[in-house]
Amino acid sequence: MPVTPDALAHAEDLADFVAASPSSYHAAAEVAGRLEKAGFTRLDEEAAWEVTPGGRYVVVRDGAAIAWTVPADATALTPAHIFGAHTDSPGFKLKPQPTTGSKGWLQAAVEVYGGPLLSSWLDRELRLAGRLALADGRVVLADTGALLRLPQLAIHLDREANTGLALDKQFQTQPVWGLGDPTQEDILAELAGSAGVSASDVRGYDVVIADTARGAIFGKDRAFFASGRLDDLASVHAGVVALETIDTAAGGPIAILAAFDHEELGSNSRSGAGGPFLEDILGRVYDALGADASERRRALAASWCLSSDVGHSVHPNYVHKHDPVVQPVLGSGPILKLNANQRYATDAVGSAAWRSWCESADVVTQEFVSNNNVPCGSTIGPITATRLGIRTVDVGIPILSMHSARELAGVSDLHDLTRVAGAFFAG
Template sequence: MTDHIADFARFITASPSSYHAAAEVARRLDEAGFERLDEAAAWNSTPGGRYIVRDGAVIAWLQPEASTPTTPFRVLGAHTDSPGFKLKPSPTTGRLGWLQAGVEIYGGPLLNSWLDRELELAGRLALRDGTEVLVRTGPFLRIPQLAIHLDRSVNDELKLDRQRHVQPVWGVGDAREADLLGELAAMAGVDRDDVAGYDLLTADTQEPRRFGRDDAFFAAGRMDNLSSVYAGLVALLKAHSAGANAEHISVLAAFDHEELGSQSRSGASGPILDDVLTRIGESLGSTRSQQKQAYAASWCLSADAGHAVHPNYAERHDVANQPFAGDGVLLKINANQRYATDAAGAALVARLAASSGADYQTFVSNNTVPCGSTIGPLTATRLGMRTVDVGVPLLSMHSAREMVHVDDAVALAELAGAFFAGA
């Protein structure tokens, strides 16, 4: 427990952006002996562990010795991105002696949670020669809140204008003479004039930590959905060290851009997973018909964080399905297929829980509260693969800093381990 949560904290700290998360997954796969493949090169069918990185996404897999053209897949799907703020073009702004960063809201962050925090910018710089470098600033930005003395109604109603009130400060001076991008280029060790593009987002810089009675809780940024990426990675590395299961090919699919709807070349609505699975099948000599056979016998475990029942807002939850922190992984169910779980998927999770000893509990939304969605229905729709939705229960989802019960974080990794083991 202690080692798992401590390493989870290190993983989150190393992953302030989806690009950093992909790089950290790749680093750990390299250490375990996985081979990184080039999508522009031919692939062979040699057994073992392999992976690709496409922008902020990673697909990694274990191919057993006995793989055939119809060997099914076990795919754990997650996503690497989290809500926040993305740096706009012409990013150096400011007024009245303050230097500010022009940012655009990315996804659906809980805006007030980002106020009065030391933030960093993290992501990638694209250079004119086509290479890319990762950069992170460390504590550099802050979105300052208006003092109560200047707005006596702030505790009754806080309303943030999405353009005027969320632009962070990063220095003092004349904005016409400053250059935020130049500062970032210097931090990355590249020439400012070589930077032709960038994808940079904010991240909270407060360290993850355990707290509460018996240190039962864990607080950190970006657990939606690094909690699932980490659990899937731990499970895949465990399967690798134990020897690949001969009855299926284990796949970790960590997509980007889920918070935006997944419609990108590295998102779950894009071609990346189908591209990889098709090429694995082709390297084994499979025809299109045989690939469909493999998909028909495959499973996708869509892992994304969900909601624990909130003690201060119990009326927002379903009266009969109120997941408690510490009671295990969520089995996420929705009648309108916002989650992909059906009866067969529920039975699979019951088997995985029995095999691993991991606790699980059901989650369904209150009928009056709109339900979010995951990559699960997207994967099921694109590939026709049987899919079930799970995840850890969080409080403060989409906050700059979310919280989970440590037992639930460990339970998800155990459930994922049973999934890749073939239970």
């Protein structure tokens, strides 16, 4: 079935969003920038806040962003509907003393970040992106554009490459970025130059490698969308687009987008779901609404969190890796993620609630469960439920090539997830 014009436009906008978000820090800035253009007020955590009914707000903490709308009729007991996602993706992070090389090549010293599919990063034009901390106390974003490449060894020199390729994480994942003497060159100068600052002013950095190729729509009936960082910018983008359209005059819950960093590492950081960021924001919002401790607990007891992250579509070449019965596929709707061992937070009540939001949005949903012999990963869902006691449901979209440098999604699923997010925010 051909995808709708709205779904195609949504995918093109996602391609723009991903291109502007090569690092978690860029993603958080892009979330804030888009929402500010939509009328949200950006708040500083170090300042006093005036959060009032009818207001729309966004806060950035490092590589994470939390945004929310307060309905005009909000009280101390108004529940929150939280759409949770994450801004980071598996890949590589720049090491200290990052300029290296040999035999006339300049290379970048990188460390593996999370669990990337290493071979997928070979033979691509790559960029460095992240934040630079400067001597004067400023923090600026940097993005070199296409600069690096991980060249694969020619098959003439490795006749067994097609029977099994295993890269050494230390010695075979250091990308080239130029020709010359590494004692005379400095990759930090490239980074600093991209940010319009001097390399001598850089006192610290958090910089990752990202693919430079733009997201693409293709396939029969234009059903497919391929891009880097769909895990989990697809969900972050869905939350932003849905939140932009909330009418605070219509009442409903406090609608919150929580885009955390460091999910691929376990979420244990000040900007991760395991940290205090969301709890801090909720506390300040309910303080502004005059809630005492009892009223805040009552409001949170009536609240919901949708933990949105990608899940596995059935792979036609590896069907045996999936559950033999429950087999979601691209283009057939967002997924409800379930796991008996609480790797996902979904339960029966959450399943029913998710289906009601899908019905409100006129969206068909699928289920995902792992093959018993192939344990699944986890998400921010169980972490959020544990930290805050909020009823939480794990959902997302099905994709192929998860943790690849370039992942594959269904165009219609991306749009449908945004539609459900809108119904969820509206309550």
